[in-house]
Amino acid sequence: MRIEDLDLREILSFDPRGGVIRFMGQRVVLFDAVALGLLRKELTNAFGTFAARGVLTRFGYAHGWRVGEALEHEHPDLWKEGKAGPFLPPLKGQFILGENVRTDGLGDAPLVETVWHRSYEAEQHLLHIGLSDEPVCWTSAAFASGYLSYKERREVYVIEDRCVGKGDSECHIAARFKERWGPELERHLPYYHMESIDHALQEVSSKLRRTERRLRERQAELERLATCSDQDTGLVARSEAMRRVLERARSVARTGSSVVVTGESGVGKEEVARLVHRSSERAGGPFVAVNCGAIPETLLERELFGHVKGAFTGAETDAVGLFEAADGGTLFLDEVGEVSPAMQVKLLRALQEREVRPVGDSRSRKVDVRIVAATNRDLAVEVASGRFRQDLFYRLNVIELRVPPLRDRPDDVVPLARCFLAKLSRSAHRPVTGFTAQVADLLVRYPWPGNVRELQNAVEYAVALSAGNQVGVDDLPEALRHAPPAPARPGVIRPLHEVEREHVLAALRTAGGNKVATAAGLHIGLATLYRKLKEYGEPAP
Missing domain, CATH: 1.10.8.60 (Helicase, Ruva Protein; domain 3)
Incomplete structure (x- = not known):
């Protein structure tokens, strides 16, 4: 049989119903390319690039050597012809073979010089790790080194100098006898030597032990420092007053009623509001916060209710308001006591009807939100003075959570x-x-x-x-x-x-x-x- 006639039907045997698969008489196992890419990523993350490349290089070298042995034993005619080597990896799905040049390797020209297209290694490295500064077809290059070393009965090393994995248009490799490489080979040899990998793994193990020790020390430090007694909220509640606030917040969270969180500026009203949201049935929905006191009245309406295209100069597209953005979750109205009387009317309508009308739209849209408001003002005093609508006050203030000042x-x-x-x-x-x-x-x-x-x-x-x-x-x-x-x-x-x-x-x-x-x-x-x-x-x- 000639090398041109070689295809998988000649060298791959299998039962269509599954079981043992053999490639040139040797048992093989099919692996998904993405799974191999994930293995590369895990090795790199666990042991570093040097050790990962060393493991994959030695694996590729052994694989190439074994394929050489199998070819010599199973297809002695192809072995004697001496041209089968470059065609084997494509048959195994490693890459598509491009231009391939072979010499005796005794002159200046390489023993083998070839181009690979669609390398699975370059593809998977880009997918799982990203663009590299160096060639990444480690296993395939080492496979060629192992195969050629077995065939030539002397050390042959393949070096990849262009690679898709580092941004080149193709993968290019050259193979030379060890003594023909010169200094360029030196930086590649450690990946083939087990002692180099052992040394690297020892360094990695040492670094891991030091890192684990630092993590244990840091964990102990954090346990000493981060003495937040309420682990569910991240809020500190050593005092009896604050414990009562958090317990009440959890209780009212289950009711679905509107809540007003009151207290001085800086006491943590928003954190209490977030606790109400996380403890409610709406915890899977969004928590959307807006500081009503920081937005001018004209902008607040658009912020809360949204607008449609053409509603005003510059409105080039529709915009969803915060009420709709919080649909199925919680809308936190911070500094609600700062809302103007005109805006209070629109806010009241949205709460009563459970619908909003975007600026410039003629239709209303249904929304399902829970309102948690916060203020550092006494809303009852604001109502008595006429600065806050009484009906809006009663709509918001179903339940009040008063956060005590730090003093x-x-x-x-x-x-x-x-x-x-x-x-x-x-x-x-x-x-x-x-x-x-x-x-x-x-x-x-x-x-x-x-x-x-x-x-x-x-x-x-x-x-x-x-x-x-x-x-x-x-x-x-x-x-x-x-x-x-x-x-x-x-x-x-x-x-x-x-x-x-x-x-x-x-x-x-x-x-x-x-x-x-x-x-x-x-x-x-x-x-x-x-x-x-x-x-x-x-x-x-």
Whole structure:
């Protein structure tokens, strides 16, 4: 049989009903090309490119060597002819063979020089890993190396210099005897040597162990820092007041009624609104938030209800409003107390009729949304003054969730600060892991007029300035550094020495660390101040 007559019918045997498949007498298994691509991706992700390429190279080399043995044994006539090698990979589906040139390999010309089209390796590498800086037909090139080495009974290496996987129009390879390659071969040999791969895998294993250790340390650190007691919400609720708010939010979430979340600016009203959504039957739908106070009245109508093409100058296409965008979910109307009287009428109609009319449209559209509103105003006072419609107030305020200010829940301050510290230090790549005891005292003492938002900003400020792994007093914003002594809470009697310590240290900070001025301001002797500071564990002058 001539090489031109070689096809799969001659060398592939199988039972059409399935079972054992043989290629040139050797048992083979069919694999999906995408599955092989995924294997390449998993090897690369798990062990790195070097080790993955080494494994696939040695696999390809062994495969080529085995095919050479099988061809010599099963088709000795083709083996003697010596031209079958380039035609075997195409028969196995690896690529389509292009121009192929063969020489004796003893001169300057390569032993084999050929072009491959539609390489499955290049295709799968692009699909799963992306464009490469280097040729990626590792298995096919090594297959050719193994086959040629077996045939020539001496070391032959195939190098790919153009590859579709790195953006070239075709895959081009050349094969030479080992001694004919020169320095160019050196960087390819490690992929064929098991000891090189073993070394790479040892390095990978070492790196993995170090990474796992760092992850364990980081996990322990996060467990220390991220002390959010409510794991379902991400909200801190150490205080009894905040626990009651979250419990009530979960309860009302199941009712489907409209909810108004009230509280000062920065207390976390939107997070409570998100909890209501996540705990409701609408959790699978969208949660859409809009700050009504930040959008002018003319734009708010379009934002909420949408518009049709040609409704106004510049309306070149239809636009879906937030009511429709939130269909099947929850629409969060933040700062609803800022909505103008005219807009209140349109909002009321949408809530009553459960339908919206886009600007410029003559037809209304049905919507199914749950409304959760939020405001830092007292809506009852706004209704009494005529600034907020009473009917809209009753439509919105079916259930009220009042979030207490941070100053009324001091038990939440330090846990909240630790949560922010863990998140911000990680995003800023800073090794800040905690607060000094003095800083923790200051955090609890400060009244936090800006509530949780101000606390987060203060922690971010401290992370940016901290030079060590703990936030110290000097890392805090000035307002915090000069916080007054914490007022006594109802039912709590604090020891006199504790109150005295806080007062003396606050005076020292106010005097900028000047002990003479501090002693004079406290009407005590300098020696007395030194003694007290020593008792408090403060550094000597």
